[in-house]
Amino acid sequence: MTQFLSRKSGSIALLVIVFVACGVPAYAAQRTSGLWWMPDVASKGGEQIDQLTYFIYYLTGAVFVLTQVVYIYFLIKYRAKRGVRATYSHGDNRLELVWTAIPTAIFIGLWGYSNHMWWDVIHKEPPPGTMEVAVNAYQFGFSFQYPGASGKLGRSDVKLLSPENVFGNDRTDPLTKEDFQSGVLELPVNRGVRILLTSRDVIHGFYIPQFRIYQDAVPGRTIDWVWFVPTKVGSYDLACSQLCGSGHYNMKAQIQVVSEEEFDNWYKQKLAAAGNASAANAPAQSK
Amino acid sequence: MAETIVHTVRGELHGSHAHHPELSFFRKYIWSEDHKTIALQYxxxxxxxxLVGGLLAMGVRFxxxxxxxxxxxxxxxxxxxxxxxxxxxxxxxxxxxxxxxxxxxxxxxxxxxxxxxxxxxxxxxxxxxxxxxxxxxxxxxxxxxxxxxxxxxxxxxxxxxxxxxxxxxxxxxxxxxxxxxxxxxxxxxxxxxxxxxxxxxxxxxxxxxxxxxxxxxxxxxxxxxxxxxxxxxxxxxxxxxxxxxxxxxxxxxxxxxxxxxxxxxxxxxxxxxxxxxxxxxxxxxxYIMILPAMGIASEILAVNSRKPIFGYKAMVYALVSIGVLGFIVWGHHMFVSGMNILLSATFSFSTMVIAVPSAIKTFNWMGTVWGGSIRYTTPMCFALAFVSMFVIGGLSGIFMAATPVDLFIHHTYFIVAHIHYVLFGGSLFAVFGAIYFWFPKMFGRMMNETWGKIHFALAFIFFNCTFFPMHNLGLNGMMRRIADPPLYDHLRSSQPINIFVSVSAFCLGLSTIPFLINFFYSIFKGPKAPKNPWESTTLEWTVPSPPGHGNFETTPTVYHGPYEYSVPGMDKDYLPQNEPAPEKARIAVH
Known part of the structure; x- marks a missing residue:
């Protein structure tokens, strides 16, 4: 047994250094500059989600610190010493019960909290006045379709989706004729937006870190339950975060969150342009 | 056939050509049916x-x-x-x-x-x-x-x-x-x-x-x-x-x-x-990739703490329940896949529940070192680190299990950090520990302890420097599998972290060199290993290092559980499974 004692102090010193070294990156994580931490939140649901993130962060942080302090204390206190034997114990059923029951309660409580929020952020009906925008993802970009003056998107169906009709619009629906398309996702601040998410080819991701929102776009389906309320004017990247091929690394679109007024101007302009285009097309079609 | 093998003695193997003719090179090393040779082939x-997978990772980090x-x-x-x-x-x-x-x-x-x-x-x-x-x-x-x-x-x-x-x-x-x-x-x-x-x-x-x-x-x-x-x-x-x-x-x-x-x-x-x-x-x-690592870590912790594993049966029940629950949590990879969102609630629940047996195991490992007489051998260092790294990997998993938080960090570097804490800091550290621990049995020679410790220290430090900051990258919204992060506005500020992570990753890759040198040098030049260098109780340590074909001279009889260390009333502090307890030993019934 003596051979295990010979260099014990050196080994302990090494272990301590190593655990301290582990603390450095852990400390680094505490810093909350833009370099280290979440981008500023810019949506209503995102603010709620951040509360939960922080709650879990402090909970897990406390558990981590507590367990590691106890653990390292044990490691130092119970190092091999000449003439001292280990305690002979096969365990303790009461302790097992305690450390089964407490984590179970915490985990189920946490599930209740997070599931409640999941309901709140995702399932709840979006606020009145919410605008619908169709989002179509493809290799490698996004395009957007806005409703016309009626404020409602025309009928669409993924079964109608084709290279000429990327949103799968139902051309027999009169509402469809008013819809117009855009390469930028222009959104009014503080108004709800519900997206109708489709994909032309493979699975893509609809990810806006500042809004804390992510949803896959799956070919063959329209995903219609994602909605959010942007709360800050600004320009953001809509990023694809599902590997979708060789151009995935640069698959993104611009999101412009603007004031209500600015949005109305943009919308009217777009609508007029779309109206002119369809007016110009109409006679050509009738010939 | 098993009967004839059981009675083979390694020492006699060369002499008993009548029963066991010398195997051809092909049968001995290439198409061997001996589990030990196959293990070494693996x-x-x-x-x-x-090494190949590591080099690919270096390419990714570069x-x-x-x-x-x-x-x-x-x-x-x-x-x-x-x-x-x-x-x-x-x-x-x-x-x-x-x-x-x-x-x-x-x-x-x-x-x-x-x-x-x-x-x-x-x-x-x-x-x-x-x-x-x-x-x-x-x-x-x-x-x-x-x-x-x-x-x-x-x-x-x-x-x-x-x-x-x-x-x-x-x-x-x-x-x-x-x-x-x-x-x-x-x-x-x-x-x-x-x-x-x-x-x-x-x-x-x-x-x-x-x-x-x-x-x-x-x-x-x-x-x-x-x-x-x-x-x-x-x-x-x-x-x-x-x-x-x-x-x-x-x-x-x-x-x-x-x-x-x-x-x-x-x-x-x-x-x-x-x-x-x-x-x-x-x-x-x-779980296939972590359960064996948990078993290995438990073994190394008990041997080097000179203590019975804390809560042996709880450990077994935890393993079994992880095995069962492991089949009903797969949907937590798909919260944002377009799957019915009601299902997410269910999978979130089962995922929270499966965290319980992992927590039980962690507490039992801490209970095992408590009151021990800890020998800081290289395998022990890896096993101890395994516990801490597994705790980090387990705690970061809770973020993803909470569905709303998953909306934000799904498919970001947060998950990359999480999986590497479990698979590298968990599984691979356990593997390193296991190699140092069973090397004497496998090759009949000891590995060098000092170089083992150096390997451990470097691997531990650079592992954390590589993977801990990935949590931050993920929280900053860095998506997985993108080749050029600074193309995105929100990722430009975190590019220095990427550089830090990559440099650490290169060092982590280099930290394998002392291990490889130690490993190959010791196979040929390491000091001869005794039968039972770690004073362990399980049966593999009762046969010569390395064991002969057929493993046991005579089929051993087992008298008690595997972790009888520091039994009161005994002179030596371990009681091998095949030795009946001496009369004065006070073995606990548990």
Missing amino acids: LFTTMFFL QLAFPGAPVPLIGTLLPSWLVTSAGAIQPGGYNGLVTMHATAMVFLVIMPFLIGVFGNYLIPLQIGAPDMAFPFFNALSYWLFFLSGIVLLSSFFVPAGFPASGWTSYAPLSAHAQYNGTQAGQSLWCVGLFINGLASIAGATNYITTVINMRAPGMKMFRLPLPVWALFITAILLLLAVPVLSAAAAMLFCDLNFGTSFFSASNYGQPLLWQHLFWFFGHPEV
């Missing part, structure tokens, strides 16, 4: 694949730190699907690197390390059996595994190179050459995984049968050492989960090459079907 092969810079030294030698003419990694090639790094590490490194190497080596030796139940199957399993590795890596040489749709290979990207551009590579991926699956199934059948049927007299199930318990549960998971992946890989192969449409949206196919099949395998797979 060991050397897997170490080679570890690109992330210095996007667009030519790869130093070898850049211009690399094939054109991987690099531009100037030698810089291109985005499609980067996807290939990411895909093959993960595929190799999961299927060619961690699984075979834990199951192929230590499953093979430890199960018969620790249960007191002469060999596996089906030695032929065992050899077949190794060579199928070897073949699968060759098939997977050969995609480096085909047109368009490595498969590039991620190790998860989500359809329809993976199912159509027009989308992924790597028909040959992706097809080889399917074939490779199919063969790999056959190897796993053959191995799993063997392990289950061996543990059930071939235990030595007195080796009741509740006297099995924890590595055997863990490997037994793992083998059951393998047997139930792997065929699903094999079937899915075969379907994907048909979609790619024969125009079927299991997974494409056109022709009534279903893209989400792939994800369900993949993760139905994929989540038990996560």
Whole structure:
């Protein structure tokens, strides 16, 4: 047994250094500059989600610190010493019960909290006045379709989706004729937006870190339950975060969150342009 | 046949040609049916694949730190699907690197390390059996595994190179050459995984049968050492989960090459079907890759704390419940996949519940070192680090289990950090510990302790420097699998972290060098190992190092549980399983 004692102090010193070294990156994580931490939140649901993130962060942080302090204390206190034997114990059923029951309660409580929020952020009906925008993802970009003056998107169906009709619009629906398309996702601040998410080819991701929102776009389906309320004017990247091929690394679109007024101007302009285009097309079609 | 082998003595092996003629080189080293030789075949092969997977990771990290810079030294030698003419990694090639790094590490490194190497080596030796139940199957399993590795890596040489749709290979990207551009590579991926699956199934059948049927007299199930318990549960998971992946890989192969449409949206196919099949395998797979590591860590902790494992039965029940619950949590990979959102609530619940047995295990490990007489050997350092790293990996998992938080960090570097804390800081640290621990038994020589400690310190420090900041990258919104992060506005500020992570990763890669030198030097020049260098109680330490063909001179009889350390009333502080307790020893009934 003596051979295990010979260099014990050196080994302990090494272990301590190593655990301290582990603390450095852990400390680094505490810093909350833009370099280290979440981008500023810019949506209503995102603010709620951040509360939960922080709650879990402090909970897990406390558990981590507590367990590691106890653990390292044990490691130092119970190092091999000449003439001292280990305690002979096969365990303790009461302790097992305690450390089964407490984590179970915490985990189920946490599930209740997070599931409640999941309901709140995702399932709840979006606020009145919410605008619908169709989002179509493809290799490698996004395009957007806005409703016309009626404020409602025309009928669409993924079964109608084709290279000429990327949103799968139902051309027999009169509402469809008013819809117009855009390469930028222009959104009014503080108004709800519900997206109708489709994909032309493979699975893509609809990810806006500042809004804390992510949803896959799956070919063959329209995903219609994602909605959010942007709360800050600004320009953001809509990023694809599902590997979708060789151009995935640069698959993104611009999101412009603007004031209500600015949005109305943009919308009217777009609508007029779309109206002119369809007016110009109409006679050509009738010939 | 088992009977004749049982009575073989290693010392007599050379003399008893009548019973055991000297095996030809081919039968001894190539097509060997001895579980120990097969374990060593796995060991050397897997170490080679570890180097390959590690080099791929270096390529990934180089690109992330210095996007667009030519790869130093070898850049211009690399094939054109991987690099531009100037030698810089291109985005499609980067996807290939990411895909093959993960595929190799999961299927060619961690699984075979834990199951192929230590499953093979430890199960018969620790249960007191002469060999596996089906030695032929065992050899077949190794060579199928070897073949699968060759098939997977050969995609480096085909047109368009490595498969590039991620190790998860989500359809329809993976199912159509027009989308992924790597028909040959992706097809080889399917074939490779199919063969790999056959190897796993053959191995799993063997392990289950061996543990059930071939235990030595007195080796009741509740006297099995924890590595055997863990490997037994793992083998059951393998047997139930792997065929699903094999079937899915075969379907994907048909979609790619024969125009079927299991997974494409056109022709009534279903893209989400792939994800369900993949993760139905994929989540038990996560436990397949950690349970044996837990068993190994438990063993090393008990031996080096000179204490019985704290709560042996609780540990076994935790393993069993992880095994059962592991089959109903796969949907937590799919919260944002477009799957019915009501299902997410269910999977979130089962995921929170499966965290409980992991917590129990952690507390029991802490209970094991409590009151111990801890020997800081190299394997012990790795096992102790395993516990801490597993705690970090487990706690970060809670973020993802909370569905709303997952909306934000899904598919970001947060999950990359999480999986590496579990798979590298967890599984691979346990593997390193296990190699240092069982090396004397495998090769009959000791590894150098000082160099072992140096390896440990470097690996531990650089591991944390590499993977901890990835949590921050993920919180900053850095997506996985993007070749050029600064292209995004919100990621420009965090690029210095990427550089720091990459430099740490290179150092982590270099930290393997002392290990490799120590390993190969010690095989030939290490000091001779005694039978039982760690003063351990389990049966493998009662036979010579290395054990002869047939393992045990006579079938051992087992008298008590595996972790009788520091029993009061005894002179020595360990009581091997095959030694009846002396009269004055006060063994506790538990």
